[in-house]
Amino acid sequence: MNDFGLNSEYRNSQDLIPGDGIFNYLTRDERVKLSMGVTLMTFERQDILFKQNMPSDHLVYVISGLLKVYSGERGSRVVCIKLSGPGTFVALSSAFASNVYVNSAAAIEKTVALMIRKESLKEIVKGNGMFAVSIINLMGKEIIDVSNKLVAFTMKQLPGRVADLLRYFSEEVFKSNKFTVSLTRQEMAELIGTTKESLIRTLNEFKNDKIIRLEGKNIEILSTDLIKVLSEIG
Amino acid sequence: MNDFGLNSEYRNSQDLIPGDGIFNYLTRDERVKLSMGVTLMTFERQDILFKQNMPSDHLVYVISGLLKVYSGERGSRVVCIKLSGPGTFVALSSAFASNVYVNSAAAIEKTVALMIRKESLKEIVKGNGMFAVSIINLMGKEIIDVSNKLVAFTMKQLPGRVADLLRYFSEEVFKSNKFTVSLTRQEMAELIGTTKESLIRTLNEFKNDKIIRLEGKNIEILSTDLIKVLSEIG
DNA sequence: TTTTAATGATGATTTAAATCACCATAAAAT
DNA sequence: ATTTTATGGTGATTTAAATCATCATTAAAA
Known part of the structure; x- marks a missing residue:
């Protein structure tokens, strides 16, 4: 290696x-x-x-x-x-x-x-x-991506950043509304500057609000629109 | 224009x-x-x-x-x-x-x-x-600068970021330990992702600890070492 | 196989920093 | 000259999210 x-x-x-x-x-x-x-x-x-x-x-x-x-x-x-x-x-x-x-x-x-x-x-x-x-x-x-991340980290609170993460997964990484993350909760948290506990809590809120389906590492975005709104209002 | x-x-x-x-x-x-x-x-x-x-x-x-x-x-x-x-x-x-x-x-x-x-x-x-x-x-x-800023915003708390700001001023912008900022407190706060109130409080702590001299827009770094330490421990 | 370590998950507590509410100057605008 | 707006500054209060504690489950290592 x-x-x-x-x-x-x-x-x-x-x-x-x-x-x-x-x-x-x-x-x-x-x-x-x-x-x-x-x-x-x-x-x-x-x-x-x-x-x-x-x-x-x-x-x-x-x-x-x-x-x-x-x-x-x-x-x-x-x-x-x-x-x-x-x-x-x-x-x-x-x-x-x-x-x-x-x-x-x-x-x-x-x-x-x-x-x-x-x-x-x-x-x-x-x-x-x-x-x-x-x-x-x-x-x-x-540069544009990192700057946008800097702005998001500074101005959005957790639900907005978790919505960003879900958009990132579905739009950029896995290119589907339904995907299986190969990342741990810890790694997902590191992508949006939070802790695994806070990430888990926010994902469960999204699940309870029927915005996503969540079964372990399998995630499906049920409402792209709501995710977009959450991401935009921050 | x-x-x-x-x-x-x-x-x-x-x-x-x-x-x-x-x-x-x-x-x-x-x-x-x-x-x-x-x-x-x-x-x-x-x-x-x-x-x-x-x-x-x-x-x-x-x-x-x-x-x-x-x-x-x-x-x-x-x-x-x-x-x-x-x-x-x-x-x-x-x-x-x-x-x-x-x-x-x-x-x-x-x-x-x-x-x-x-x-x-x-x-x-x-x-x-x-x-x-x-x-x-x-x-x-x-890219390196913005990434470093992203890391600092995510991992450092206010004293660390204010120290970063003072280093940025003295090392990159004004290139001296003693400088007159043309920025308002609000603009300084925007550079490190905080509010003007929090920035003012932290600057005053530095002043009381004799790390900086502070008279309005005139700033002098009295201890480069302490600023560096604060910046590094975050 | 059994031990050890990493992960996912939830509740209780703490805390850093934002927000809010002021006020005093200073600077623009009328 | 005087009203208005921006700025600098301070204290009290609120709050989002981190931290801490704990446990079940899964994965990795011995």
Whole structure:
């Protein structure tokens, strides 16, 4: 898990970078070149990809599974910045603006990911303006997301933030009104800056008000409208 | 204040983009080309540069003065994301990742700024990889700053956040242990997600503990060490 | 298998900080 | 010049949510 080195078999490694999504902007040559700085890794639940303050040599591109990016860690308390699913980058900001990882990342469920040497990516970015703009777009979205989270944490109280969480799950992560969370109550709480006790209480209020169906890790949003209202009034 | 159009006098406009800092990466030609999409503007205190949800055509490069970037606005409550001084960009993320401004911006004090047409900047970025990487670096730093703020808001209580604010003022904004804030108590409170009453109380505690000297808008940090400790223990 | 640890859940208690209610200046606006 | 509005400041009260305590259940480790 710590050998982020070059794949031994070049022919294999050259196909590591997918030809779709953001990598569409790369030429075949660039893709082959970038692949040389890439390692395919598999992580099991709770595996740590990197820890805050470690020297950052790589960034992560998620192929499948789900990661959590978190920060803080005073004692056992952490703040979860975001979840990262297939087709997303993790540690982009660390790669470009820091020598160390500014967050930690761990697998929520079994995850396959590309570890990309940040120097390799930087080289490609320097030489390909369209790709650079795509990276900038992604980072812009990240700034917007974190800012919105900051505003929500500051101005919304718990029911609003729990509604945000349910929207996040259904709209961004699981893309369905009905989903099974692979997160614990503790992890869900960390995503909205609260404690597991408070989260559990608020979820049960939603359940009693028939806004959601709740059976352990299975959640169904019964009223998208009410969730939206709760999220907006905060 | 709403005419963000092209400067009438070309010879003048061509010198708008400074030759230092991040623009150092631009060739003379690129600088001239970019200058064509740039207008120099002056804003007085409380002038609004743009409001959240307005279509975003421009981004801002601060020449002198101080801006606040804020968001939210439920009633009169707002969250201040950051202050922006000379040599910094504002609305980079809106320019690259949204059709509308995702924050509002207003002048804290008299401010001179370049309004840069975002399409002009994008053109330059596409054609100049080193410049693109510099923009990516800036955005990376922005992500790190907002994430740190999110963590602080979530995990630190008031004395810790007020210490953060004082460090921010002395280390980032005014670059001295002794400074005169151009912000009101209300605006200072908005920077750390609290109310003016709570901010005032905490500042007075610091004053009584001889950690700071406080006379209206004049603040002097008497013990950098204690401020650091307070900021770190939260 | 049995022990140990992590998770989910509920009720009682505490607490940090918001809110509310003022008042005194200071700054704008008329 | 004088009314009005924003700001700075303080004390009393309220409140949302954290903390604490406890227990059942599930998962992991020995």
